[in-house]
Amino acid sequence: MSGHVSQTAAPSHSDHSASPWGGGTSPFKISYGKMMMWFFLISDAFTFSGLLTAYGFMRHKYEDIWPTAGDVFTHFPFYDGHIELAYVAFMTFVLIASSVTMVLAVEAGHRMKKKSVQFWMVLTIIGGAVFVGSQAWEWYHFIHGTEHGAYLLEDGVTVMKHKIDPQTHVIEEGTFLVPVNRDGELTEGSGFREVSGHEATVLKSTATHIHGANLSHNEYGIPLFADFFFFITGFHGFHVFSGVCINFIIFLMVVEGKFEKTGHYEMVEKSGLYWHFVDLVWVFVFTFFYLL
Amino acid sequence: MDARDDIYEYSLDTHHSEEEGKKMRKKFMGVLALLSVVTIIEVAMGMMWSRDESMASILKYTFIILTLVKAGYITMIFMHLGDEKKSFQWIVLAPYFVLIGYLIFICLVEALYTGGFRPGIENYFGF
Numbered sequence: 063m064s065g066h067v068s069q070t071a072a073p074s075h076s077d078h079s080a081s082p083w084g085g086g087t088s089p090f091k092i093s094y095g096k097m098m099m100w101f102f103l104i105s106d107a108f109t110f111s112g113l114l115t116a117y118g119f120m121r122h123k124y125e126d127i128w129p130t131a132g133d134v135f136t137h138f139p140f141y142d143g144h145i146e147l148a149y150v151a152f153m154t155f156v157l158i159a160s161s162v163t164m165v166l167a168v169e170a171g172h173r174m175k176k177k178s179v180q181f182w183m184v185l186t187i188i189g190g191a192v193f194v195g196s197q198a199w200e201w202y203h204f205i206h207g208t209e210h211g212a213y214l215l216e217d218g219v220t221v222m223k224h225k226i227d228p229q230t231h232v233i234e235e236g237t238f239l240v241p242v243n244r245d246g247e248l249t250e251g252s253g254f255r256e257v258s259g260h261e262a263t264v265l266k267s268t269a270t271h272i273h274g275a276n277l278s279h280n281e282y283g284i285p286l287f288a289d290f291f292f293f294i295t296g297f298h299g300f301h302v303f304s305g306v307c308i309n310f311i312i313f314l315m316v317v318e319g320k321f322e323k324t325g326h327y328e329m330v331e332k333s334g335l336y337w338h339f340v341d342l343v344w345v346f347v348f349t350f351f352y353l354l
Numbered sequence: 355m356d357a358r359d360d361i362y363e364y365s366l367d368t369h370h371s372e373e374e375g376k377k378m379r380k381k382f383m384g385v386l387a388l389l390s391v392v393t394i395i396e397v398a399m400g401m402m403w404s405r406d407e408s409m410a411s412i413l414k415y416t417f418i419i420l421t422l423v424k425a426g427y428i429t430m431i432f433m434h435l436g437d438e439k440k441s442f443q444w445i446v447l448a449p450y451f452v453l454i455g456y457l458i459f460i461c462l463v464e465a466l467y468t469g470g471f472r473p474g475i476e477n478y479f480g481f
């Protein structure tokens with residue numbers, strides 16, 4: 063392969079450094095396990111990119127009738143009022159903080175400090191568990207919905223919502239919003255039309271009163287919003303859950319003293335890569351699902 | 355254990371001293387502070403201006419840029435991609451620069467066309 067190296071001389075270290083791509087060496091100077099973890103994460107990131115791009119597509123298509131996340135996720139534990147996105151911001155902070163404790167565990171591993179690695183890994187696992195619990199809490203509220211609910215019209219898709227004042231969050235009694243197209247026909251389309259009085263009564267007579275959201279209907283508006291919410295945050299939440307499990311297994315191995323014997327904490331670094339990736343994905347989900 | 359120079363061993367150069375560790379921990383805390391501040395700014399901006407039509411596109415692009423900043427810090431510092439070889443950094447990042455950028459562009463453009471109306475080019479980016 064390497065024509066420049068003399069056939070008789072045994073390849074020495076200096077030959078390798080001359081061309082890292084000449085073979086017989088690791089050009090990336092990265093261990094096999096870490097490199098494979100990176101490759102797995104690259105492919106996993108493609109999956110999430112696909113999901114988020116699909117979300118972007120649908121959201122862009124139904125831009126005018128897409129629910130605002132700020133109107134949907136308004137709950138905060140032990141607080142009765144209306145507070146936009148505060149809980150999601152808290153969840154984001156928990157995940158970022160647990161990412162920091164993970165990187166501190168990896169750093170302690172580089173100094174071969176077993177006690178320290180244990181301590182930071184426990185905090186990481188707790189952070190992950192808090193996040194998964196918070197997500198379950200948020201799902202509960204989204205599925206449960208509001209007291210006033212909404213009306214699912216005859217076609218089984220279109221939702222007639224209560225008109226709510228964006229400033230005071232008070233319902234305007236007897237006034238509803240239905241999605242309409244450009245010609246004012248009642249379909250998913252390019253805006254909302256106010257409905258009240260007799261027309262509202264007629265529409266209501268054949269409609270079903272619904273609360274909250276599931277895969278087929280959504281009180282906050284278009285069902286696609288709920289579908290994407292369940293799918294994307296569910297897929298991410300499953301990643302967090304697996305991350306917590308993996309971290310717990312690695313933690314047990316740390317406690318056992320397995321890595322003291324091997325002489326390095328590479329395993330902690332590999333599970334750390336996965337854990338940071340979960341945080342990374344959440345940064346994107348947070349922006350595209352909740353903020354925009 | 356014998357260290358081989360043909361296969362890269364994790365243990366070769368991953369250990370560091372106490373002083374280096376101290377410096378690294380300081381850096382991680384700095385990144386934590388930065389990520390938290392950026393998140394707080396994002397949420398505050400969302401609360402203030404999310405219903406203001408005139409702010410919509412400014413908000414959109416600010417959020418996307420801030421997200422990319424956060425993502426950069428997480429991958430480069432927390433995941434230590436910044437400490438890897440340049441060639442490896444490109445292996446990880448190049449697919450996103452090429453494929454994802456393209457995918458997003460195509461999807462957003464197509465989404466407008468399936469929405470039932472034909473927008474002018476100025477509508478592509480929400481300006």
